[in-house]
Amino acid sequence: MKKLFLLVIALISMHTYADQLSNDFTISGFGRVVGGQLFKNDYQYNGYTNEFDFGQESLFSVQIDGKITDKISATGQLLLHASDSRRSGVEWAYLSYHHNDNLHFKLGKLRTPFFNYSDVMDVGFVYPWINPPNQVYSEYVFSTFEGANVTYNVSLGDNNYFLEGYWGRFDDSVFVEGEEFNPKVKNLRGMVFNLERDNLSYRLSYHVAHVNSFQKGIDDLSQQLAGLGFAKSAKSLVSIGNVHAVQAGVSYHSLDYFARAEWMRIDSDLLIFPETQGYYATLGYNFTPFAVHFTFANHDSSFGESVQEIPLGIAPELNMLSAVYNSVFDYLSTSDVKSYTLGLRYDIQTNIALKADISWLEGCLPEEHRSVQPAADMYNQAAMLQLGVEWIF
């Protein structure tokens, strides 16, 4: 029913175009219907299994911009998801203050600008693929936060500079390697630097957050270990601390070709956050109204190692404690996947695009019905097909 409802609104919205109701009030929006299939039984990738499904990433959104005074405006974005694992509702809502053409401030519920497309992940129309490569745009980044940001935009000679700083908090669930967590994120802050020159654009950013991923069972175990003097073991189960992310990206666009590459690294001392490095490189060729592109993406993550300081063979209680401690690490598994994607985009109208991506995946694909976590050295290969229609209005 939800999918049908979405499809109906979707079709209606395709025939309207950015509506300027008056100079002070604008309604715009975007939508996508995306389907896909992973050609391998018993495994899943990005929510796709060996059964064609278009419910995972299909969505529809309306954005309303209203002018309050010459310098202050309000924006709200309502998002409807077909997927059951994401909540529909107000995705962002903020007040902005235009000090002048160069300097802007925003306050409210905002999107987190971790990577180049992080703040427009849902707007499939803006990027060439059906999904930005999962190896960089994995899910455990916080898509929105409550806080403030400031942007400064200036052109000097042939260069256009864009600087952004933000600060805020996040208190909602996130997915780490497919598992849901409810971390408390305070002091989330970051800096983004963008330079555009001719058809080249560079982006550098740094982000840091104080994360509390408290889980009672693990915290109890940690306290017990500390009480018995196994300080290193206790510390390896830490659930509160800083997570740092650094990103670098470059993109090039011309009438005939486009290329983009992005790299990111996430570091943390927290047990549930693996140290992660991901990157992709895309090359594309335009033959209007079509564009064809090829992408290679890779991901490398590792959790902290368990510490072997509990003596074995002295007392059965210690043997037991050691076994429980080690089993925590057995449940931490990474899913490093390498991918090769060939994609086609067809702009049938200035605001509607059709896309088809075929990917070859190699690495630790998660099992479809996960009762036991896959072992870290499990290696699989699979092909995946995705089809989509994207539009803006």
Place this chain on the structure above:
Amino acid sequence: MDILSTLKRLTLLPAIMLVSIGVSASVYATHDDVVIVAHYQQGELKLTKSEISNLFMGGVLKHGLTPVALPPENLTRVLFNTKVIGLTESRIQSYWAQMRFSGRKKPPQEFKTEAELLQYIEQTPGTIAYLSAKTEIPEQLIKVYSTVQF
């Protein structure tokens, strides 16, 4: 013909050449060319291709000029995209969608026809727009860039 009059004619030559170049600029302007004009009252102004490209893609120049545009299906816009911006319409639409839905900037205001666009910039100081090179430029507007080769 004496040497003196020959010399006189020779000195006239550069002047004749300059005049003919001046004529050729508009003669050679074909339907494939665009000019970028501004309603700018603080004296002379010439912009580079990169500066114009930046301005129409959301950059902020110190001159405080506000760009205005034509709709995507307009031929002059297609020429402007090809010869000045150097991007496909698809890329331009994607870029503005990214800017709009991340709340960063909005695309230039669009006018349905060149006549409406011209009328608006004539009446609005501080605006800049692209027009077909064949357009007769009104007095209060200045040409800041042209794709015409001569």
